[in-house]
Amino acid sequence: MNINIDTKKLQDICETYDISYLGLFGSYAIGQEREDSDVDLLVDFNNTKSLLEKGRVLIELQNLFNREVDLVSRKNIKPSLKPFINNQLITLYGEK
Template identity: 40%
Template structure:
């Protein structure tokens, strides 16, 4: 969780992208992540103090438990120092999913 003093400054999109690219090889290896992208307020440049980082993720064929999925989401939140909402691409609903796919910035 972010400290009270860090709540005054938000990371910008470039910082988020650089940080995610830095740990992408590790999470690919450990969790089987094959694709990771940013959507939502950060992708649109509309983030606010209460914003989370919305990440669209795809995994390889290895089984991933719910606990592992939550562990990945928590690890990304800790590393970015911003709450993360992790969304699996194959779980997108048609209408909202298309909107997300139109705005996602794939890393």
């Protein structure tokens, strides 16, 4: 993983938006990112969030990572992709 973030800021975002888990997968997780790669994040919220709230979280995370973020809810993962994602997953906040 070749990504530097402010872990205190990440913790603040997760606490502010009631995120129970945040994990990194995809090109950054396996060290194959390119200049134009986005950051793929798996998220679990403690409570259901509105589209507006999810948008705020997305903006905060894009500002933190300083690039586009693809925010994926664990509840919405296709069953066929779960093993692929779980194999790459790097926990950034919370517990698997």
